[in-house]
Amino acid sequence: MRKKLVVAFLLVFAIFCIGTFNDTAYASDANKYQVLSPSKSSFSITDKVYLINGKAPTGTDVTIEVYGTTDLTKKNFNLNHLPSKDDYISLSSETVTSGNMGFFQKQINLILGINKVVVSFDAEGVADQEFIIYVYNKSIINNDRFGGFSKLKK
Amino acid sequence: MKERLKTFLLISLVSISIILTKNLWLQAPEQLFTFADKERELNSYVLADMIAPSKYLLNFSEINHTILYDDMKYGIWDKSKSSLIEALTAKEFELKEISNEEFINYHNVKSAVFYFADDTNSYILTRALDIKDPNDIVDRMPYMDSIYIYLGDGNSFFIFSNDDKHLAAHYPKMDISSLKEELDIIDESQEYTYYHSMKWYGAKPNIYIPLEIEYSLPEIYVANDLYSMNESEKKQLVEKFLGKDIGYIRQIVEGNGSTIYVYNQKYLKLNSNGLIEYFHALENRVTERNLFLSLSTAADFLSSNAEILKGMYLADVQEIEQDGSVGYKLSYRFRVRGIPILLGNREVEEYVTIEVFNDHIRSYKYYPRKDMNKLPNRNIDKSKILPAFDVIDKNAGFFKELYIDTFNIDNMPENIVDGVLASIEDITLAYYDPCLMEYNEKLIPVWAIRFKGKTYAFDAYNGILVYER
Numbered sequence: 223m224r225k226k227l228v229v230a231f232l233l234v235f236a237i238f239c240i241g242t243f244n245d246t247a248y249a250s251d252a253n254k255y256q257v258l259s260p261s262k263s264s265f266s267i268t269d270k271v272y273l274i275n276g277k278a279p280t281g282t283d284v285t286i287e288v289y290g291t292t293d294l295t296k297k298n299f300n301l302n303h304l305p306s307k308d309d310y311i312s313l314s315s316e317t318v319t320s321g322n323m324g325f326f327q328k329q330i331n332l333i334l335g336i337n338k339v340v341v342s343f344d345a346e347g348v349a350d351q352e353f354i355i356y357v358y359n360k361s362i363i364n365n366d367r368f369g370g371f372s373k374l375k376k
Numbered sequence: 377m378k379e380r381l382k383t384f385l386l387i388s389l390v391s392i393s394i395i396l397t398k399n400l401w402l403q404a405p406e407q408l409f410t411f412a413d414k415e416r417e418l419n420s421y422v423l424a425d426m427i428a429p430s431k432y433l434l435n436f437s438e439i440n441h442t443i444l445y446d447d448m449k450y451g452i453w454d455k456s457k458s459s460l461i462e463a464l465t466a467k468e469f470e471l472k473e474i475s476n477e478e479f480i481n482y483h484n485v486k487s488a489v490f491y492f493a494d495d496t497n498s499y500i501l502t503r504a505l506d507i508k509d510p511n512d513i514v515d516r517m518p519y520m521d522s523i524y525i526y527l528g529d530g531n532s533f534f535i536f537s538n539d540d541k542h543l544a545a546h547y548p549k550m551d552i553s554s555l556k557e558e559l560d561i562i563d564e565s566q567e568y569t570y571y572h573s574m575k576w577y578g579a580k581p582n583i584y585i586p587l588e589i590e591y592s593l594p595e596i597y598v599a600n601d602l603y604s605m606n607e608s609e610k611k612q613l614v615e616k617f618l619g620k621d622i623g624y625i626r627q628i629v630e631g632n633g634s635t636i637y638v639y640n641q642k643y644l645k646l647n648s649n650g651l652i653e654y655f656h657a658l659e660n661r662v663t664e665r666n667l668f669l670s671l672s673t674a675a676d677f678l679s680s681n682a683e684i685l686k687g688m689y690l691a692d693v694q695e696i697e698q699d700g701s702v703g704y705k706l707s708y709r710f711r712v713r714g715i716p717i718l719l720g721n722r723e724v725e726e727y728v729t730i731e732v733f734n735d736h737i738r739s740y741k742y743y744p745r746k747d748m749n750k751l752p753n754r755n756i757d758k759s760k761i762l763p764a765f766d767v768i769d770k771n772a773g774f775f776k777e778l779y780i781d782t783f784n785i786d787n788m789p790e791n792i793v794d795g796v797l798a799s800i801e802d803i804t805l806a807y808y809d810p811c812l813m814e815y816n817e818k819l820i821p822v823w824a825i826r827f828k829g830k831t832y833a834f835d836a837y838n839g840i841l842v843y844e845r
Contacts, residue, residue: 259576269439273572273587322772323793325577327765329570329587370530371470371546 275327429490438484446714466547601744703733721811
């Protein structure tokens with residue numbers, strides 16, 4: 223009985239180790255595919271031009287798709303009230319290739335309102351990355367977090 | 377009725393004649409002054425011309441920035457001058473020393489940064505701005521490499537910087553509303569090239585590069601002035617430098633075609649390679665340096681002797697010592713249509729170098745290259761210039777080797793790309809003058825990348841390395 227228990231424990235331990243090893247290998251592979259900008263998955267800005275950049279092994283094709291929503295729906299989308307999949311319209315889709323330094327980059331154009339950016343790597347096991355960018359009109363909201371001289375730290 | 381019409385016509389004619397006479401008498405003198413100013417612009421070179429920003433960074437938000445090399449269109453530097461003068465003369469002002477991190481963060485909000493070609497002596501900057509009695513800021517920050525102006529919400533301020541040292545200054549009633557409006561106009565027009573911070577590549581965050589460039593730089597051809605001079609023009613040049621009629625001047629012709637002209641202790645050499653050299657031995661020992669006096673002497677000398685003054689800027693100031701006398705060696709470079717030119721002639725140090733000992737010019741070397749102002753060729757290839765990062769990427773192997781050589785590393789480290797990008801100190805658009813032709817020399821648009829103190833220039837159209845110094 224004791225022998226059976228030891229064998230069963232070793233088996234479970236071996237399976238656990240294999241699983242962990244595979245996870246580690248996947249994680250180190252996945253680390254090679256990164257989106258550096260944007261660094262947050264959802265955020266708001268006033269700019270209609272944005273930089274998408276990241277790291278991927280040299281020669282990797284990276285597809286950057288940009289979706290927007292039109293105001294015609296009058297649903298007043300924002301970061302707390304996101305559109306459904308059907309509400310999005312495709313704005314652009316472009317494939318760039320990671321260069322010799324292991325970087326890829328693309329300057330994208332956004333529209334006012336909610337924009338969705340999907341970055342897909344042409345590599346097995348690497349998940350697509352999705353970003354929600356809410357572009358608002360700078361005249362509507364004054365969101366200057368910096369402040370003037372008095373806000374400077376001593 | 378007819379009489380009334382006649383009266384009306386007469387009144388109208390008299391009114392028109394008064395308006396025209398007013399225009400003639402009140403506007404003509406103003407135009408004459410404008411003409412006089414233009415004359416001054418062409419014929420004199422003053423301290424303010426020497427010390428002007430080399431490039432301008434405009435920050436609209438965390439994401440959007442642009443760089444201008446020529447401020448002619450918007451005049452941001454000129455519009456900032458009065459506030460800058462106030463800041464450097466105000467008796468009541470607040471100062472805060474801020475960290476490099478905080479300084480970089482303030483690039484993410486509406487602001488403008490003026491970069492200078494070399495660490496500019498703050499005292500000389502105040503003299504260039506015609507400030508007689510500067511305040512303590514000059515002592516606290518004796519050299520500056522950039523001046524930042526905050527144009528966001530709240531009270532505005534300047535940040536005077538030298539490397540990683542930053543001093544924020546605010547004075548009461550600081551008003552830069554016109555500058556704020558100008559920046560808003562530029563932002564709304566969106567007629568600028570978007571520049572992005574290199575922080576997204578792990579490089580220094582205050583380096584900005586464009587990713588998409590929708591233009592090509594104008595084709596510029598230059599010629600060496602000395603080659604195109606006839607004998608009479610050369611004679612005039614010699615007489616101007618040596619201050620004597622050519623009949624009194626001794627002339628020595630060298631085997632290589634160069635000619636030396638001598639009068640008393642003054643020498644002028646017209647070299648066969650196109651270089652003009654002037655030498656006047658020191659007559660008295662100079663025991664104390666005076667930078668302001670030296671720069672003013674150099675400016676006066678350039679105004680009376682140099683043929684080309686437009687686009688010339690002070691690039692470097694070095695302290696020198698000669699036979700017990702102390703002075704300065706000043707190096708000047710040129711900008712053509714706002715873009716700096718890199719000199720490719722290895723026999724020549726810089727376009728202009730002057731050794732000045734307070735009120736005495738000891739030597740002057742000038743390599744005259746003039747913009748031929750050719751009309752743009754309409755049949756040229758309209759290809760766009762490569763973005764700076766594409767040039768770095770194309771030369772990834774070169775930069776990796778350079779990194780290994782610079783840091784004396786035996787094996788290629790795994791994180792070499794991070795090391796390469798962190799070693800980049802500046803990226804600037806420039807023209808490269810290969811100095812291979814006397815006439816019709818086409819300047820090559822380049823991306824000049826400063827890597828650990830050395831500059832490497834890559835052809836902006838094909839990414840090929842053309843210059844290193």
